[in-house]
Amino acid sequence: MSDEFTFEGWRRPDGRIGIRNHCLVLATVVCAAGVVREVGRRLPEVIAVEHPHGCGRGGPDIGLQLKTLAGLVQNPNIGGAILVGLGCEPVSVGLLSAVIGETGKPLKGIVIQEAGGSGKTADQVEAMAREMLAELAEMPRSPGTAADLTLALECGGSDTFSGMTANPAVGKAVDRLVAMGGTAILSETTEMIGALDPLLRRAENDEIAAQLKKMVDDQEAVTRKILGDFADRALAPGNVESGLSTIAEKSLGCIAKGGSTPIREVLAYAQRPSKQGLVVMDTPGYDAESMTGMAAAGAQMIAFTTGRGSPAGFPGVPVIKVSSSSEIYERMADDIDVDAGRVLSGMTLDDASEEILSLLLRVARGEKTKAELNRQDVFAIAQTHQAL
Amino acid sequence: MSVRAVRIDAGDNVAVVVADVEAGGRVRLDDESELTATQPVPRGNKVALTAIAPGEPVIRYGEEIGVATAGIAAGDHVHTHNLGGRK
Numbered sequence: 001m002s003d004e005f006t007f008e009g010w011r012r013p014d015g016r017i018g019i020r021n022h023c024l025v026l027a028t029v030v031c032a033a034g035v036v037r038e039v040g041r042r043l044p045e046v047i048a049v050e051h052p053h054g055c056g057r058g059g060p061d062i063g064l065q066l067k068t069l070a071g072l073v074q075n076p077n078i079g080g081a082i083l084v085g086l087g088c089e090p091v092s093v094g095l096l097s098a099v100i101g102e103t104g105k106p107l108k109g110i111v112i113q114e115a116g117g118s119g120k121t122a123d124q125v126e127a128m129a130r131e132m133l134a135e136l137a138e139m140p141r142s143p144g145t146a147a148d149l150t151l152a153l154e155c156g157g158s159d160t161f162s163g164m165t166a167n168p169a170v171g172k173a174v175d176r177l178v179a180m181g182g183t184a185i186l187s188e189t190t191e192m193i194g195a196l197d198p199l200l201r202r203a204e205n206d207e208i209a210a211q212l213k214k215m216v217d218d219q220e221a222v223t224r225k226i227l228g229d230f231a232d233r234a235l236a237p238g239n240v241e242s243g244l245s246t247i248a249e250k251s252l253g254c255i256a257k258g259g260s261t262p263i264r265e266v267l268a269y270a271q272r273p274s275k276q277g278l279v280v281m282d283t284p285g286y287d288a289e290s291m292t293g294m295a296a297a298g299a300q301m302i303a304f305t306t307g308r309g310s311p312a313g314f315p316g317v318p319v320i321k322v323s324s325s326s327e328i329y330e331r332m333a334d335d336i337d338v339d340a341g342r343v344l345s346g347m348t349l350d351d352a353s354e355e356i357l358s359l360l361l362r363v364a365r366g367e368k369t370k371a372e373l374n375r376q377d378v379f380a381i382a383q384t385h386q387a388l
Numbered sequence: 389m390s391v392r393a394v395r396i397d398a399g400d401n402v403a404v405v406v407a408d409v410e411a412g413g414r415v416r417l418d419d420e421s422e423l424t425a426t427q428p429v430p431r432g433n434k435v436a437l438t439a440i441a442p443g444e445p446v447i448r449y450g451e452e453i454g455v456a457t458a459g460i461a462a463g464d465h466v467h468t469h470n471l472g473g474r475k
Contacts, residue, residue: 160404160432163449164394194473198451243404243432245471249453256449344394344406 005180007364010079011142013104018076019149019300019364021139022047022316023132025082025125026069028096029054029089032112036084038122039129044375046129047078047316053381054091061383062090068270068381070099071296073107077316079136080106082128084121087113106132147181149364150273152294152302152317153257154187156287159242159307159324163253165352166305166324166340171259172353173303173360174278178261183276185267185294186258189219190285194248195255199280204262211266215282223247238308257305269382270296287312288380291319301363303356304371311335312378313371318363321370322356337370390414390422393435397450402434402466404448409435415463426463434466446471 009017025048027036033050040048049072053065069091073081085093093109100107108128115121153170155162174184192199196216203209244250258278265279270293273279281297283290287310291302295317302317304310307324309332321336323329329339337359340352363369393403393415409415409429416422417437429435434448440460445452458470 160434164396164404194453195451198449240468243430243434243467245434245467246454246473248451248473249448252449252451252453344392 005146007144008141009144012076016076017144017148020077021079021136024078028085028091031086032084035118035121039125049315055089066099068296071270073100080132083109085111087111150183150299152185152299155305156310157306157308160244161324162307165343166322167256169340169349169352170257170303173356174259178277184278185281187281187283187290188285189282191251191254192216193220195251202263204264269293272297288378289382311376313376315377318369319371390416399450401438401447405429407431427465429465436460436464436466
């Protein structure tokens, strides 16, 4: 398979390779959301990202926002970006550009207060985006292999079957991707509470084990502070309705999507992996924030398992949806790419993982996922403090 | 007619039923062993394979998912009413 796992992507100046070549129009602050939305309406081929961030927070969260937004621009699937700011915000076009640094990618910026308001800004951004799209269309392709890929792992709306079908099937696909030199990011620290022992057994060395333990213990303490005696049931109502009883039960099912290879590195939120193989990122269990952290770290695609059925996608990064049951697949066929529920009626996990791996390859070669076709883009940056 | 229940690890003392089971219904594991459900067990929920005393661990995936908060008999439905986290 490793000889056949090749695709034509776009090699970036930093050496990483994109499986898409998008023009990103990115708000630096919530106040630019309207302009970005308008440009996205006029030019559906751009990736228009707006968000509620960029102002109104203290230092640590502003730092996290800068790091994450910069990581999104640096993501290899982004061919070029236009930053849209307001003019008086801490996450300004100038500061964000400095954090992004030299990428060799086309990067432009515009400030609404200087450009003369939202209408004039939207017109100018539209013109810039048309020019950038034309420039990106001329960019040559370069060959890539599994070793160039970073796959983010996510689950949303877990059910009791997730840990028996979709997650272990993705886990086996991850094992094969890692064997071919690829990288996978397991995240969602909340969904590691109660599953620390099996994770520690897989840590590549004692230092990584200690980092994992601290990360999960800290998250458990936060969860207990917020939920008190309900912490053991840090579950969404849909989880419980499906038959999951405790956070440990949900977590043990969730970590199955990381497969069985050693954990080689523990990353902070939005931190780029420095090693190949399986790595763990400290993120909330909240899907949107977790996916954002992994995309900012450079993941070119996301494998997203779902029990209850989630339509979520991510801007610029294809999301492959794998259902844990055939019922959900059939009910939400427009949203889900692979039905791993067939494992309950006799399909082997190996066959399910083969199907997932071959879809990963097709997506790397340009096939659009259901979430891409539906433009199901969600984006949210994890925050540590309340708004000021 | 028996309903399939999946025991993931040989050490598990619960299994997950793949369809609704009535009280008195038969549950079949993949090793062909069977037991009788003492209570209705909805699809995707857990059925106890052995008796589990209060405070004893409930095992799925070969790992502890919590402890029994009430006495559980073989064939009982296991969920939030009789299974909680270890404090």
